[in-house]
Amino acid sequence: MKSVLVGMSGGVDSSVTAYLLQKQGYRVHGLSLMFWETRFNSGTTACCSIDSVLDAAKTAAIVGVSHSAKDVRVEFMERVIEPFIAGYRDGLTPNPCVLCNKHVKFPALLDTANEMGIDFIATGHYAGIVNQHLTIATDKKKDQSYFLYPLTSEMLSRLVLPLGGLTKDEVREVALSLNLPAATRPESQEICFVVDCDYGKFIRDYDGGVSRDGPIIDMEGNRIGTHHGLYAYTLGQRRRIGIPAKEPLYVIGIDTATNTLRVGQRQFAVAPECIVGDLNMLVDIAFPASLDVKIRSAGRLIPALVSFVDAQKVKVVFERPQWPPAPGQSAVFYDEGTVIGGGVIV
Template structure:
């Protein structure tokens, strides 16, 4: 019997994943990851990780598998929380869920599991793993989950071949309603538990509140940029190369106070992110205001009216070599090469047609249709068919 250690989160997905593994004949061990116990930042008196670890323990008991808790809060603080604050202070918007998977679940946690003699680590993600043979070697594929509505492959876009080789995703072939149904039949305590919202693993912590407790408030102004601003008037450009054109398309516009009018005040540019509509507290506009850019150095938020504001849209983005990651190393592009892919710049976004252009300093992703709120610090992931082959941090 091969031994599998599964991360039991106290949710329905990992509970059913554990059951399926047992049915498939694996020796299953449940581990609950405790990633946070700083009570100063939870926003309610509920103690989410205690409830969750209790539920995980009850599930393990019901399934008849050994269970223990591991405390990874130190690594979590160092690798996720500190990184996040650092990014926010630079005016970038990180994705904690993607980082959690790369740094905690499939690294720190995986090492603990392998030390326990595990052959594999399993999670309750809605995605699938494929294996193909290439030049006599096994190549592992990260495939989208069967449930289009729940596909979570995006969150695993930073995994390596080595991490994938030791991973199992038991519920990837199922839809969420099917997973709930199995949990009901087994009478698991997690059967109708709501999906967790909030910061990955920390439980009921809302990101803005969490940030506000850590990053000092600093009053600044909110500026509204009109749609007609000269910055948006496209003039005929003659580019000497594709790279020059891509550089132009992916450029960050340089907003100044005089480009618009001051319409309000805020408590810190680092609390806001591109595309954000809520929390600005500015009324009286015909269409709602959206954040089109933040300047953390000058502490200014630039906004525009309406979803269609030109300041929200760009048709290309850039990823530096240092932040470029191929799950499928064998498909990696060389300088000058291009590849047509489907890509997304956020979880839950429909896949969009795009072309990858590899240049000496990194890679451009050029979209067929302009994309709204391309945000520095977030991840872009690209697919061939239903296989996620690579990703990068938007620079």
């Protein structure tokens, strides 16, 4: 009998994953990773609270699989929280889910599986594995392949994703039929460790120096206002500019060297291309290549020409100018639904 280690957050997706794999004949062991809020308080976030770990243990008992927990709080602080704060301080828009998958979650799952002599690892992500290639999920609205591009070939060769062919409604129906603790739990918030989605407060609490006033300038370089910290802005943003204008103003540039925010009208915000570094290619491909690119987790696939700048970077030229890609976010490359690779927008 093949064995599989399932990352169980206590949420509905990972709970159903454990159940489905057991029904498929795997010997299942559930592992809950203690990331962040588990050391402070309970019940404040969807997937990081003590309540979530307890729910995962209850689910494991209902489904009839073994369960344990692993403390990765130090790794999460060093590889996710601190880079998240530093990124915003440096004018970037980091993606903590990508950082977590790359540096914490999947390395912890793989290491534990190896220690326990378990054959495979599994999560409740909506994505597919076809011939060890990562693919888009059947439920396009829930597809999470974007977040998985930084995985290694070893991780992909041992990864099982049973939700890739299901819709969210189908998954929740399974959970309801089993009366699982997570069956009626609402969707997880965007950033699991940030309470009430207020990332600005989170950053200020850990680095009060980010709230430094600076000039807001227009496209001609004229000072037209004052911002209260560049960390609160990302390219293309309209909220929190707070300057009356005949046409809406958007963030066009963030200059941390001079602590300056540049704003302009919508036509100045779009971008014809972007540069992507810190590459992780999952499929060998010759560049230049015409591929579909996703520059936001919830964004659509954009036709683009991708070509090498050097060994570490590629240039992505969009078929049509796009709402500005935010430095620090990821750009992920697809070919007919298969993830080719990706990197960080620089």
